[in-house]
Amino acid sequence: xxxxxxxxxxxxSNFAKVSEIIITMASRPSGFIGLSILIFHVILAFxxxxxxxxxxxxxxxxxxxxxxxxxxxxxxxxxxxxxFTRTILGGRTALTITFFGSLIALLWGGLLGxxxxxxxxxxxxxxMRIVDAFLSIPWILAMLLIVSLLGTSTEVLIPALGFxxxxxxxxxxxxxxxxxxxxxxxxxxxxRGHSNFSIIWFExxxxxxxxxxxxxxxxxxxxxxxxxxxxxxxFGVSPPTPDWGLMISNARGLMSFAxxxxxxxxxxxxxxIIGINLxxxxxxxxxxxxxxxxxxx
Amino acid sequence: MTEIIQKVxxxxxxxxxxxxxxxxxxxxISTNIKKGETVGIVGESGSGKSTLALAMMGYxxxxxxxxxxxxxxxxxxxxxxxxxxxxxxxxxxxxxxxxNAGQALTPNLKIGYQIDEALQLHSDLKEEEREKKISELLxxxxxxxxxxxxLRYPHELSxxxxxxxxxxxxxxxxxDLLLLDEPTTGLDVTTQAHVLELLNxxxxxxxxxxxxxxxxxxxxxxxxxxxxxxxxxxxxxEGPSRDILKKPIHPYTYxxxxxxxxxxxxxxxxxxxxSQPQPxxxxxxxxxxxxxxxxxxxxxxxxxxxxxxEDLNTSxxxxxxxxxxxxxxxxxxxxxxxxxxxxxxxxxxxxxxxSYAKQKLLDQVLNRIxxxxxxxxxININIKKGETIALVGESGSGKSTILKSIAGLxxxxxxxxxxxxxxxxxxxxxxxxxxxxxxxxxxxxxxxxSLNPNHTVEEIIAQPLKLYFGLKSDELKKNxxxxxxxxxxGEFYMSRYPRQLSGGEKxxxxxxRAFAAKPDIxxxxxxxxxxxxxxQAAVLNLLQQLKEDxxxxxxxxxxxxxxxxxxxxxxxxxxxxRLCEVGPSKDVYQFPSHPYTEVLLGAVLEPDPDxxxxxxxxxxxxxxxxxxxxxxxxxxxxxxxxICKSEVPPWQITNSGNSIRCxxxxxxxxxxxxx
Ligand SMILES: Nc1ncnc2c1ncn2[C@@H]1O[C@H](COP(=O)(O)OP(=O)(O)O)[C@@H](O)[C@H]1O
Ligand code: SF4
Ligand code: SF4
Ligand SMILES: [Mg+2]
Numbered sequence: 001x002x003x004x005x006x007x008x009x010x011x012x013s014n015f016a017k018v019s020e021i022i023i024t025m026a027s028r029p030s031g032f033i034g035l036s037i038l039i040f041h042v043i044l045a046f047x048x049x050x051x052x053x054x055x056x057x058x059x060x061x062x063x064x065x066x067x068x069x070x071x072x073x074x075x076x077x078x079x080x081x082x083x084f085t086r087t088i089l090g091g092r093t094a095l096t097i098t099f100f101g102s103l104i105a106l107l108w109g110g111l112l113g114x115x116x117x118x119x120x121x122x123x124x125x126x127x128m129r130i131v132d133a134f135l136s137i138p139w140i141l142a143m144l145l146i147v148s149l150l151g152t153s154t155e156v157l158i159p160a161l162g163f164x165x166x167x168x169x170x171x172x173x174x175x176x177x178x179x180x181x182x183x184x185x186x187x188x189x190x191x192r193g194h195s196n197f198s199i200i201w202f203e204x205x206x207x208x209x210x211x212x213x214x215x216x217x218x219x220x221x222x223x224x225x226x227x228x229x230x231x232x233x234x235f236g237v238s239p240p241t242p243d244w245g246l247m248i249s250n251a252r253g254l255m256s257f258a259x260x261x262x263x264x265x266x267x268x269x270x271x272x273i274i275g276i277n278l279x280x281x282x283x284x285x286x287x288x289x290x291x292x293x294x295x296x297x
Numbered sequence: 298m299t300e301i302i303q304k305v306x307x308x309x310x311x312x313x314x315x316x317x318x319x320x321x322x323x324x325x326i327s328t329n330i331k332k333g334e335t336v337g338i339v340g341e342s343g344s345g346k347s348t349l350a351l352a353m354m355g356y357x358x359x360x361x362x363x364x365x366x367x368x369x370x371x372x373x374x375x376x377x378x379x380x381x382x383x384x385x386x387x388x389x390x391x392x393x394x395x396x397n398a399g400q401a402l403t404p405n406l407k408i409g410y411q412i413d414e415a416l417q418l419h420s421d422l423k424e425e426e427r428e429k430k431i432s433e434l435l436x437x438x439x440x441x442x443x444x445x446x447x448l449r450y451p452h453e454l455s456x457x458x459x460x461x462x463x464x465x466x467x468x469x470x471x472x473d474l475l476l477l478d479e480p481t482t483g484l485d486v487t488t489q490a491h492v493l494e495l496l497n498x499x500x501x502x503x504x505x506x507x508x509x510x511x512x513x514x515x516x517x518x519x520x521x522x523x524x525x526x527x528x529x530x531x532x533x534x535e536g537p538s539r540d541i542l543k544k545p546i547h548p549y550t551y552x553x554x555x556x557x558x559x560x561x562x563x564x565x566x567x568x569x570x571x572s573q574p575q576p577x578x579x580x581x582x583x584x585x586x587x588x589x590x591x592x593x594x595x596x597x598x599x600x601x602x603x604x605x606x607e608d609l610n611t612s613x614x615x616x617x618x619x620x621x622x623x624x625x626x627x628x629x630x631x632x633x634x635x636x637x638x639x640x641x642x643x644x645x646x647x648x649x650x651x652s653y654a655k656q657k658l659l660d661q662v663l664n665r666i667x668x669x670x671x672x673x674x675x676i677n678i679n680i681k682k683g684e685t686i687a688l689v690g691e692s693g694s695g696k697s698t699i700l701k702s703i704a705g706l707x708x709x710x711x712x713x714x715x716x717x718x719x720x721x722x723x724x725x726x727x728x729x730x731x732x733x734x735x736x737x738x739x740x741x742x743x744x745x746x747s748l749n750p751n752h753t754v755e756e757i758i759a760q761p762l763k764l765y766f767g768l769k770s771d772e773l774k775k776n777x778x779x780x781x782x783x784x785x786x787g788e789f790y791m792s793r794y795p796r797q798l799s800g801g802e803k804x805x806x807x808x809x810r811a812f813a814a815k816p817d818i819x820x821x822x823x824x825x826x827x828x829x830x831x832x833q834a835a836v837l838n839l840l841q842q843l844k845e846d847x848x849x850x851x852x853x854x855x856x857x858x859x860x861x862x863x864x865x866x867x868x869x870x871x872x873x874x875r876l877c878e879v880g881p882s883k884d885v886y887q888f889p890s891h892p893y894t895e896v897l898l899g900a901v902l903e904p905d906p907d908x909x910x911x912x913x914x915x916x917x918x919x920x921x922x923x924x925x926x927x928x929x930x931x932x933x934x935x936x937x938x939x940i941c942k943s944e945v946p947p948w949q950i951t952n953s954g955n956s957i958r959c960x961x962x963x964x965x966x967x968x969x970x971x972x
Contacts, residue, residue, distance in 0.1 A: 184747035190726065191704045192761055192814070193734035202760075206751035 024286040025279070031286070034278025041272050045092040054082040056089050057240040065258045075260035077251060086242040087264040091272065093243050097157055098223045104162025105169055105223070106216040112166075113173025113212075114204055118181060118196070128174070135167045140229070147235045157236065161227060165219045172215040176208035210287040217280035221273045228269055244269045302474050302506050303330040303353055303391075308366035310348055310357060311576075320577035322348050322361060324530045327603075330474065335500050335507040337521030337538065339514055341573050341829040342800070344527040350476045350510045352376065354391045355383045370474075388419040392472040396479040399459025402451040408435075408462055409447030412469060419470030434465040437502070439495060457488035461495065468499070478510045485691040486856060490900040490910040493519045512830060514557065515902030518542055519909070526550050529574055529584040532603055536611030539906050546621040547613050548591045555630075556834035558863040560901055563883060564631030565863050568835035572799040583615070588831075591617045631863070632838065639682040642718050643850050644703070644818055649676040649712030651695075651702050651874075666710040670924055673698050673874035675945075676712065682817075685844065685851040687865035687882075689858060689897065695874035696854040700820045703852065704739055705729050716817075735765045738811040742823035744803035748795040754781070754806050755791040761814040780809040783846075784839060801832030805839065812843060821853045825860060837864055858901050862886055870894050872929050873922035880955030889967035891957045893929045927960065935961060935969065 025031040060080035068075040074083035112131070116124040143160060150156045180186065181204070189203050230236040231245025239246060244265035251261035305328050311321040323345045330336055330353075340346045351358060352368050355375030367374040370391065375383065387393075395401070402411060409431055416427045435443030438461040451459055460480065467475060477496070481489040497520055500507055511517050517524060517538075524541040526534040526549065534547040545551045552569040559566075571588040583589070583596040596616055603614045609622070652671035660667050673695040680686050688696045701707035702724045703714060709724040716722050716736065723729055738761075741747035748757055758777045762768045768776055778788050784805040795803050804824065811819050821840070825833045841864060844851060855861050861868060861882070868885040870878040870893060878891040885894060892913075899911035914932045922928050926942040933941065937960050946960045957963065 184741040184743065185749045187706065188739055188741065188747055188810075189760070191706055191734070191737075191739050192764060193726065193729070193731055194760070194764060202752075203749055207749070 021283070021286045025282040028282055028285065030278050031282025034275050034280075034282055037271055037275030038279050041091055041095060041268075041275060044088055045095045048088040048092050052085040052089055054085045056081065056085050056242045058082075065254065065261070067258075068260050074264045075258070077247070077261045078254060078258075083247075083261055083264050086247060087244070087268050089242040090244045090247060090265060091268050093237060093241060094224060094227060094245075094269070094272070097154060097237075098161065098220060098227055100158045101161035101165065101223050101227070102216055102220040104159055105166035105219055106212065108162070109166030109169025110173045110208075110212045110216075113170040113175075114177045114200055114208065116170070117174040117177025118200065118204065120178075120181075124174075128170075131167060131170055135164065139164045139226070140233075143226075143230055144233075144235055147230070152236060152238050154237070157227070157230075161223050165223045165226070168219060169212060169215050173208060173212050176211040177204055180204055180207045210289055214280060214284040214287065214289050217276065217283055221276035221280065224269070224273055224276065299334075300332040301329045302332050302370070304367075304369040305329070305349070305353065306367050306369065308349070308352060308368060309364040310345075310352060310361050311364050312361050314577060318577065319364065321364065322530055322576050323352070325366070326532055327366075328525060328532065328535065330506050330508060332473075332506055333500075333504045334522045335509060335520050337517035337524045338508060338510045338527060339512065339517050339524060340527035341512060341831060343573060343576070345530040346510045346512075346527050347478050349527070350393075350478050350508055353474070353476055353508060354387055354393055388415070388472070389470040390472055391474045391476065392419075392467040392470060393476040393478070394463050394467050394480050396482055398463035398467075398480065399451075399454075399456060399461075402459060402462060404451055406450070407447065408449055408451065408454070412447070412462070412466055415466040415469040430469075434468055435462075437468065437499065438462070438465045439498075440465075455488070456484055457491055460484065460488075460492050464492075464495065464499070468503070468505075471503070472505060475505050475507045476510070477507060479512070480509070481516055482511065482513065486858070486902075487691065487896060487900040487912075487914070489516065490519075490902065490912055493902070494910070494912060496520055513902070514542070514553070514830065514904035518904045518906050519902055530576060531584065531614060532612070533585065533614045534612070535603075536609065536613075540609065540611060542904055542906060544622075546609070546611065546618045547615050548589045548617070548621065549585050551621060552588070552590065553831055554904060557830055557904055558834070558837075558857075558859040559903060560859050560862055560886065560898065562631050563862060564633045565838050565841055566631055566834050568838050569831045570835070572801050572832055573829070575799075585615075591615075591620060593617065632841075639848075641682045642679050643682040643684075643716065644852075645679040645713075645715045645718075646676050646699075646703075647713050647715070649699070649702065649714065650674040650710045651698055651707060652710045653698075666708065668710060670922060671710050671874070672922070673702075674922070675875055677876070678869060678879065680818075680850060680852065682850055683844075683848050684867060685853055685865045686867045686869060687853045687855060687861040688869050688871055689855060689861055690871035691856060691897075693873075694871040696871060697822055698874070699871075700739070700822055700852065700854055703818075704737055704820055705734070731765065735761075735814045736817045737820065738814050738816040738818075739820045739822065740804075740807050740811050740824050743827040744795065744800065744807045745827075747807050748803060750795055752794075753791065754786075754793050754795075754798075757795075757806060758809050758813055761810060765814055776813070780813055783812065783843065784809045799832070800828050801836060804828060804832075804836050808836070808839065808843070812847070812849075815847075816849065818850045818852065821851055823855055824853075826855070826857065833860070840864070858886075858897055859903075870897070873919060875922060875928035876958065877929060878955065878957050880951070880957075881953065884951065884953045884955035888970040889951065889957065889963050890970060891929075891959055892933050892935045892961075892966075895970055896932070927958075935966075937961065 026035055058081060063076050063080035065078055066072055066076040072082050074087060077083055116127050143164065146160045147156065186199065186203055189199050227236060228245035231243045232249040234249065236245050237243045247265040248262055255262055305326055308323055308326040309321055310323040311319050314320050326349060338346045338349060348358065355368065355378055357363055363376050368376050412431050412434060413427055416422055416430055422430055431447055432443040435446055440446045440458060440461055481492050484492060493516060509517060509520050521538045524538050525532055526547065528549050534541060534545065534550050541550060545554055556566050556569050569588055574584055581600065582598050583601055586592050586596050593616065601614050601616050603612050605612045650671045651673040652666050652668035654668040656666060676699060688699060690696055698707065702709045705724055705726040707724065714722045714724060722733055755777055758780055759773055762773055762776050777791060781788060781790055786802065786805055825836055828836060843849065853865055865882050868880065868882050869876055870891060872893045877893045878885060890898065896913045899913050902910055914934050919931050923930055926944055927946045930936055930941045940960050946958045948956045948958050949963050950956050951963055959966065
């Protein structure tokens with residue numbers, strides 16, 4: 001039973017809908033924290049090139065491993081580069097690559113999932129099996145293979161990450177579509193003779209969009225972790241590009257005497273992951289989607 | 298005075314809205330349930346009847362809370378009791394049978410085991426005693442050979458049998474009070490009649506008090522001693538069953554009884570305008586004011602109190618009940634349906650058969666369907682332009698299947714579907730051209746499923762207009778407004794979403810969408826089954842009006858024989874995908890009838906305590922049509938023997954043009970049925 005009196009509600013503009021969702025998200029403490037962290041990181045990513053105090057690649061052997069000071073807020077690393085500069089720029093790399101990666105994951109995962117859910121039967125079986133087979137290869141090995149063949153440029157990393165993280169989205173989109181196409185409004189549209197395209201666009205997508213977006217948001221934080229692990233292993237972006245994974249990997253041996261060079265990127269990475277996670281969760285709640293049953297794996 | 302089992306005192310239950318207002322679902326309910334009586338609680342969806350029944354076992358749904366009042370059982374207030382104490386009462390002293398209780402049985406546990414669990418939980422019997430008790434209980438709910446039933450799994454039982462098991466489990470703790478929430482809704486007519494008869498028997502046999510909650514006055518009439526009528530969270534009428542049904546002195550009940558189609562009435566009953574206000578929308582005045590035929594100025598701002606009338610032993614909530622006390626015999630008037638029947642055939646089905654069987658690889662490769670015992674077979678019907686033909690039968694009889702093939706949604710195995718005498722319609726959508734698709738439109742049972750929840754009413758109705766006529770901007774809008782007007786909805790509905798409409802309004806939108814295509818034929822699949830009784834008549838009247846205006850032909854599928862009687866010109870009765878009887882409505886509803894029609898007619902529940910259902914055949918469910926002979930042989934009480942099992946019965950035609958497919962000669966059928 002819908003308990004709230006919904007009779008006054010009228011059709012809203014898209015802008016009004018989006019702002020209502022954001023307000024609902026922010027009205028929960030966890031959503032508020034998540035959104036704040038995420039917005040902080042996004043703003044930082046935009047302005048970091050302009051506020052970075054030093055050149056991120058300027059090596060200065062005389063300044064090796066300086067402790068944090070008024071001049072070098074987060075200290076310097078083993079090559080004498082400013083850790084603060086590299087940390088704020090590192091977030092920019094991570095956010096950009098994983099954001100576009102997630103978009104690609106959403107696009108192919110969502111469309112393929114909807115397609116499979118719609119056609120069903122043999123085609124669905126075959127496609128899903130291929131997707132499963134492809135993705136049963138441990139993703140990190142596959143990524144290593146791709147990266148070693150094609151290099152570590154952004155043009156390779158974004159689609160590759162997008163491809164590997166789309167699998168979960170295919171499943172969610174397919175399941176959501178399955179639920180929807182059994183409904184009589186789809187039968188009704190088919191009986192009227194609407195084209196498949198129009199059925200997908202007008203009937204299915206509005207009903208599965210929320211589930212797919214939530215899944216995408218969730219995948220984003222996982223992709224961030226994956227991407228940073230790649231860099232950590234030396235297969236992500238290549239030096240001297242500032243990147244959290246790389247920074248952690250470089251500095252981990254110095255942990256015992258130069259903790260600052262590793263703390264900053266760790267805090268950056270974990271706070272961003274937590275921020276995205278909390279935001280995605282609040283987003284799901286605001287849309288009324290119950291994610292508790294399908295934890296991302 | 299008889300002992301009171303449950304005392305409900307000034308009970309109010311509600312919830313907090315998003316804006317923080319307190320919204321009441323139940324408003325100040327007081328009533329007593331006496332020992333051994335059966336009380337029927339009737340009301341539309343959202344009137345609070347289930348909430349009341351749940352409160353009677355100390356349960357308040359998540360999101361709701363008790364605002365005031367109490368439910369007293371054994372002189373303690375259930376609503377204030379600790380869970381631990383409640384557990385001792387629930388199942389033992391008070392048991393509940395929810396809707397679809399039969400379907401809620403655990404699928405992978407044997408029936409006997411599940412009843413045993415209930416016994417362990419709700420009684421103090423020892424193991425040896427329990428075994429005996431299980432077969433005793435199964436016997437009591439009249440399941441055939443309890444020993445074998447106990448060893449079966451739920452899916453091996455029919456819907457009616459599952460419901461009986463649910464009743465048996467509820468009786469495990471020998472409760473003093475049995476709460477039943479829509480226990481027969483969703484069951485087939487024949488099964489429903491059987492379950493009600495069983496409940497009556499149990500009430501008499503065990504002396505258990507029952508509270509029977511339903512939206513269906515027909516079912517309530519069969520079981521209750523006393524009836525409580527709820528409207529918008531209040532009791533509006535309460536009294537002895539017979540008086541309430543025969544001389545209802547509240548305008549709502551009066552209107553409701555007038556709007557329910559009856560078997561004895563050909564034509565559409567008068568409809569009640571409007572719909573029940575949503576919780577929270579009523580602040581003052583009588584909640585029935587908008588829909589009341591007897592209202593006065595003072596009803597608008599003053600709420601009537603529930604008044605007890607000693608001489609009638611009835612409580613009523615209305616300022617004007619007096620004008621009904623003297624003259625409240627429900628004299629139903631009906632709007633005779635006008636048939637604009639033309640001689641031209643608009644659709645004919647010949648030798649249509651349809652199969653759901655999974656096809657073998659060879660058949661798939663050759664793109665053919667083979668099945669020697671298809672779900673639907675031998676369907677021959679010619680439908681005239683402007684006719685309303687009804688397909689009736691229990692669930693699984695193939696009604697929807699036939700509609701799907703006519704709509705092109707399901708490939709037939711064989712046979713021909715012809716439109717307008719000369720145009721063959723393929724049963725495959727892809728082979729129909731857009732015009733073939735436009736001329737046949739569908740209206741579904743449940744508008745919640747048939748309207749896309751993310752589209753506004755405007756977008757919903759625009760779809761066929763854009764698709765078939767390419768309408769745009771102003772013209773499109775003008776047409777939508779026009780259509781809304783035709784289904785009696787204002788222009789302001791355009792921007793609404795389906796969830797903002799009541800059930801009746803949603804169905805009107807679905808009707809408008811179907812008419813937007815300017816179709817020749819509309820297929821209606823149980824279009825009023827999901828609606829509240831009080832709006833059902835309004836939708837039926839609307840359909841009839843539109844049909845008269847546009848000369849549309851309806852193929853009307855329903856399991857409700859009274860509704861079919863009201864709206865259709867001709868009726869085709871189906872059993873297991875085979876036709877049993879086809880003829881003009883008035884003749885199908887008279888004897889001689891096919892033995893299956895007789896069963897269906899006998900099982901109809903009328904809102905009248907004097908008309909009891911006649912249970913002619915067992916309520917068993919057959920999985921598959923028989924290979925040979927008459928489709929009804931498995932359940933027919935008049936079966937003749939071998940001939941029925943080996944030969945397909947011939948069509949016999951009565952003087953009035955009614956065709957009956959049975960081996961028994963018409964004269965004999967008539968003689969037997971009238972006795
Ligand atoms: N998609 C399906 N696959 C297999 N069998 C089906 C399917 N749909 C319906 N059936 C079977 O076909 C028969 C007729 O069903 P249906 O046309 O839905 O009956 P009705 O509309 O009269 O209730 C039933 O035995 C049902 O179980
Ligand atoms: S109080 Fe007035 S409006 Fe309410 S039911 Fe009675 S007559 Fe109708
Ligand atoms: S043909 Fe035989 S089994 Fe069939 S309805 Fe007639 S009497 Fe019954
Ligand atoms: Mg059906």
